[in-house]
Structures are given as structure tokens and as C-alpha cells.
Amino acid sequence: MLPLVFLFLLLLCNHLSAVISLNGEGYVLLALKQSITDPEGSMSNWNSSDENPCSWNGVICKEQRVISLSIPKRKLYGSLPSSLGSLIQLRHVNFRNNKLFGKLPPELFLAQGLQSLVLYGNSFSGHVPQEIGKLRYLQTLDLSQNFFNGSLPASIVQCKRLRTLVLNHNNLTGPLPDRFGADLFSLEILDLAFNHFNGSIPSDMGNLSSLQGTVDLSHNSFSGSIPPSLGNLPEKVYIDLTFNNLSGPIPQNGALMNRGPTAFIGNSGLCGPPLKKPCSSETSGASSPSSFPFLPDNYPPGDSNNPYGRNEKTKGLSKGAIIGIVVGDIVGICLLGLLFSYCYSRVCGFNLDNEDEAGFEKGEKGRRKECFCFRKDESETLSDNVEQYDLVPLDPQVAFDLDELLKASAFVLGKSGIGIVYKVVLEDGLTLAVRRLGEGGSQRFKEFQTEVEAIGRLRHPNIVTLRAYYWSVDEKLLIYDYIPNGNLATAIHGKAGIVAFTPICWSVRLQIMKGIAKGLVYLHEFSPKKYVHGDLKPSNILLGNNMEPHISDFGLGRLANIAGGSPTLQSNRVAAEKPHERQKSFSASEVSANILGTGYQAPEALKVVKPSQKWDVYSYGVILIEMITGRLPIVHVGNSEMDLVQWIQFCIEDKKPLSDVIDPYLPEEDVDKEEEIIAVLKIAMACVHSSPEKRPTMRHVLDALDRLSASSD
Incomplete structure (x- = not known):
């Protein structure tokens, strides 16, 4: 009888110890677990049998x-x-x-x-x-x-x-x-x-x-x-x-x-x-x-503090004085013109004649003799014409030098109006992208240096990083991180000569959209000068190993101009192509490159010279529409053509079903994403509003995409 009583007491103690093993904080968390529904089982290992909750998810x-x-x-x-x-x-x-x-x-x-x-x-x-x-x-x-x-x-x-x-x-x-x-x-x-x-x-x-x-x-x-x-x-x-x-x-x-x-x-x-x-x-x-700034005209009449000596009696210059000033200006301009003509014909013209007679080598010497009438101060000339014969790193982690770069294996990735891009593989396996801006040209080194170093300071996971540069009279190189998965234009439309085409699914497209938006928010709000890209399009959005987007070619036109390049004006016409004929004798990215700003640039770009952040918003909106519809920026309807924004507006006004609008190459499993696709289309339409002031900022666009992703998770 005694052994049975002992066994009963032992079992009772073990049971009680199991019941009271969890500490007070564990029971507080169990109360949380009981008050909510957990469909994904994220609290499945919250058990009362544990001594404490410290191992719980x-x-x-x-x-x-x-x-x-x-x-x-x-x-x-x-x-x-x-x-x-x-x-x-x-x-x-x-x-x-x-x-x-x-x-x-x-x-x-x-x-x-x-x-x-x-x-x-x-x-x-x-x-x-x-x-x-x-x-x-x-x-x-x-x-x-x-x-x-x-x-x-x-x-x-x-x-x-x-x-x-x-x-x-x-x-x-x-x-x-x-x-x-x-x-x-x-x-x-x-x-x-x-x-x-x-x-x-x-x-x-x-x-x-x-x-x-x-x-x-x-x-x-x-x-x-x-x-x-x-x-x-x-x-x-x-x-x-x-x-x-x-x-x-x-x-x-x-x-x-x-x-x-x-x-x-x-x-x-x-x-x-x-x-x-x-x-x-x-x-x-x-x-x-x-x-407001305190300008000279801000001083009240008769103010003794006015350094310009204006008072109530000084109403302006007399008519005779104005005529005298105008005549004097005209005479001065004429004299300067005669002086310029004399100097150019006597000195600069002589140098050009020498070049014609003695060939390029002698012409080079002639060009080095500056026109003495307009000779710069020697210190200024030296600073503008300085030569750099070594690689200039923009990142302390750059561990290669010019010799290694020149000895490396190189493959042409592409050509454009702004130089050739090479894939360069160093001996240690490091892969880089090197853009050659061209030979010869202007010697505005200091200006180039300031610009390229400002771009080199930009660091964001969705912007291609500029690691180093090289400048000399005959060669200018920009060295970037190599992004291995091609560009967005190819990912959407395929590539010429490649029969197999694997379209990207909607969830990946949405992640790419968000990544581009994050990169633009960084440029617009957090970069030192609150930059504008000004030339955003799918062909300069590169894709990494996990299809993460990297915005490239930022500031490239400016650098090419300083370096003396002559970027080719893009054609405003596109070869006739049916929207979804993906395999042609040219790639879709090449087609994109041949579209003048009307494809991706905002309407006001035709009137305003200086780009604004709202230009980038418009370009981004066109890219969203392109990713939703799978169509190129110029759409052919019968015998006519219209840009993609006009086409999508026409589809909306005509109340076409979504199935007629979205990319037919989207995988079938994305059919149930209709609500998300419509929501993104609404964001895109806000971005391509004809009035710049009514377009959202990229910050608001990113917030909207984040909310969309959050609601779908």
C-alpha cells in the first residue's frame, strides 16, 4: 500500500510542476495568443509547458x-x-x-x-x-x-x-x-x-x-x-x-x-x-x-542707408543720357568684333593653315599655341588641361589599378550615342562594367572631376554604383559595378535572336516597381543635390541576380558633354512593330533606345529646358504602364500609331476589359492579381498626368506601393 501512495504523490508532483513551470511573463503572452487569431501559426510554439517564453517565435x-x-x-x-x-x-x-x-x-x-x-x-x-x-x-x-x-x-x-x-x-x-x-x-x-x-x-x-x-x-x-x-x-x-x-x-x-x-x-x-x-x-x-531677399529696390525712397543713392527726386535717367549709353554700347561692340576678327585671322587662322599644310602632327602643335589675344591666366590653363594618367577610385574598397583593368578580359555589352560599355573580368574574378566615353574632345577636367565625384558619392541598393574613373586627353572611362541580369526592357519584351522567352511574374514586376521608386526617392530627396535623373527608361534599369532593379546612366549625358562627347540625338520614329512580336531583327531595348523623349519624357520636356523631378515621375509612370501591358512606348493601332499613355487612356475611356490591356505573357497564376494590377495602373495614371503639379512625388508613389504590398501580404 505504501509504494502505491508514494507513486501517486510522485505523479501528482510531476503534474503540478508541469502546470506551474511557465513564468508570469509567459502567461501574459499566452493571454495575447488567446485574444487574437493566428492563421499562419506564427505563435504555434508558444506552449505553457515551457519554463519561460524566451524561445518562442x-x-x-x-x-x-x-x-x-x-x-x-x-x-x-x-x-x-x-x-x-x-x-x-x-x-x-x-x-x-x-x-x-x-x-x-x-x-x-x-x-x-x-x-x-x-x-x-x-x-x-x-x-x-x-x-x-x-x-x-x-x-x-x-x-x-x-x-x-x-x-x-x-x-x-x-x-x-x-x-x-x-x-x-x-x-x-x-x-x-x-x-x-x-x-x-x-x-x-x-x-x-x-x-x-x-x-x-x-x-x-x-x-x-x-x-x-x-x-x-x-x-x-x-x-x-x-x-x-x-x-x-x-x-x-x-x-x-x-x-x-x-x-x-x-x-x-x-x-x-x-x-x-x-x-x-x-x-x-x-x-x-x-x-x-x-x-x-x-x-x-x-x-x-x-x-524676401533685401534687394536694392527694397529701400524706401530717400533712405539714407541706400547704397545706390536713390531718393524721391531720382526718377530715372534723361532721354539724352539713355541714347548716349546705347550709342556707346553699339560702338564698343563693333570695336570688340573688329579686334576678335583681327586676332583670329592673324594667329588662330595661321595655326589652322599650318595644320592643312603639314598634317595632323604639326596641326597639334599649332593648336597648342593659344590665340594670344584671349590667352588665359597660366594657372587657370594648367588646371583645365591637367592630364590624369591613373585610375581615380571613388570608393575606398576599390583594390584594382589601371594596369589590372587594361590587362583584363573585356567583352562588349552595348553601344550607344554615349560610348561603348564593356564587361571586364579582372584576374581575381571581379567583374566590372566599364563605359568608354570616347576619344579626344574638351579638356574640362576640373568640371568633369567635380561632377563625377558627386555621382560617385551616391550609395543606394537600387542605383548602380560608380566605383572609379579614368581621365586623359584621349580616353575617359567610367567604372561601375557589373549588374548581371540584363535590363528591364529585355526582361519585359525579350531579346532578338533568343527564341525562349520567360516572362516575369506579377510579384517580381511589383518588386521591381518598388525598387525603382526607392532609387528615385533617394535621388530626389536624400542625394546631396536632390538630383533629377532626366532620362529614365527600361533600357537603363538593370536587374541583379534576384531581379532587384538598379537605376543606371544617372548623370551620363552631363559627363559625356563635359568630356567632349557628342551624344547622338535619338530618332523620334520607331520601326513598325506589332506590340507583342517579341522576336525581330532588333531587340526591344534597341527600339526603346531609338525613341525620343516622347516615349518616356514628360510633355513639358518639349518646352522646358531644365529637367524637374516631375519628369522622372512621368517617366516612371510610363514604365509602370509598360510593365502592366507588355507594350512598347509606341503602340500601333491599325494604320496609325500613338504613344503608350494615349493608348491606355483610350482603353480606359472605351471601358475595355482588363484582359485586353494587361500583358498576355503574364503567367496564368497571376490572373487573381486583378485588384493589385488595377491599383498599380491607377498609380501609373496619376504619374503621367499632363499637369506636372498634379503628379505625385516619388515619396507618395512609394508609400502607395508599400501600402499595396502590405495589404496583399
């Missing part, structure tokens, strides 16, 4: 205490329990891109050591709790793409370590809290777009000296004037104020200067440069003194 511990809870993109459905706040050592929470809903429990903020709270892409609603002010160590708060409403709690300014505040695409209202800019001085990223914030923009926002990238206040209801103090933000910061109710003159100082109109559109009350709407005298008079 998405859980990270330190000294057996939970410090991080991260389960993104797993279609979790349900609400967060208030008991999560009892995880007092919790530092990081990440539930982004799930289907969580309900209010944010105030008890969550009892975990006062919380450093990051990332909940974007869910369906949370209600107010942001006032208790958020207790999170004195909070650095990242991302509540974007939810349904939060009410005003931003005033207590948020107590989170003085906050570096990232992203609240876009909610229903938040009211003014920003007092001391928003004064107390949140650590902010680096600020995105409040697509809400209903109102009131004036706080003047103390100019104190946020650590901000980077884009400060996005767009698509709200901010009113009043733009505070000139915003100009105190770092000059590299792009301030997006579009689609608010702002009014008055746009301040012209600091970070607000030299901005295009696209940063201010959608505010009917704004006036002054860069908008075409001039300010009335009453409006401009009410502006801050620092809003």
Missing part, C-alpha cells in the same frame, strides 16, 4: 525577461490585451502590417522602458492615449496607416528622446501640441501626412535641427501663414506642405529657398515664388522681413 529576452515582441506581416487578427503593460522590461513592440483592431490599451504604456512602438498597417482606432507621455525612453513611434482619431495628446512632448514620429494616413485632428518643436528636439523623421490636423504650423518647428529627408505635413488642414522659422531646418530637408489651407507669401529663406512649386501646391491662399501667383501689396507688406 517573435520573443527576445534578456536575463530571462521579455524585452522585445515582434510579429510583423502575419495576418494576426484581434486586439491587444491590456496585460501587455505588465511586461515591465519590454523595450520593443512591432506588430506592423497585420489586421489588429480596437483601441490601444493605456495599460500598454505601463512598460515605461518602451523604446519603439511600431503598429503601422493595422486597423487600430480611437484616441492615442495620454499615457504615452510616460514613455520617457521612446525613440520610435509609428502608428501610420490605421484609424486613430482625436488630437495628438499634449503629453507626447514629454517623449524628449523621440527620433521617429510617423502618423500618416490616420484621422487625427486638432492642432499640434504646444512646444511641439521646442521639446521634441531629437526628431529625425517626421511624417504627419494624410490626417486632419488643423491650426497653424508651430513656429518652434524650426528648432528641429536633427530632421532628415522629407518633413511631410501634406494633405492636412493646416492654416495661416508658413512660419519663416521653418527655413531654419537643415537645408537638405524637403518640406512637403502640399494640400493644406495655408495662405500668404512663401518665405524665401534657408530650407524654404530654391524649392519648386510642388512643395506648396494645393494651398490656394499661398502666393509668391516659386508659385506663379504674385502676392498683392497688402499681402507682401504683411510678410516677415526675412521672407
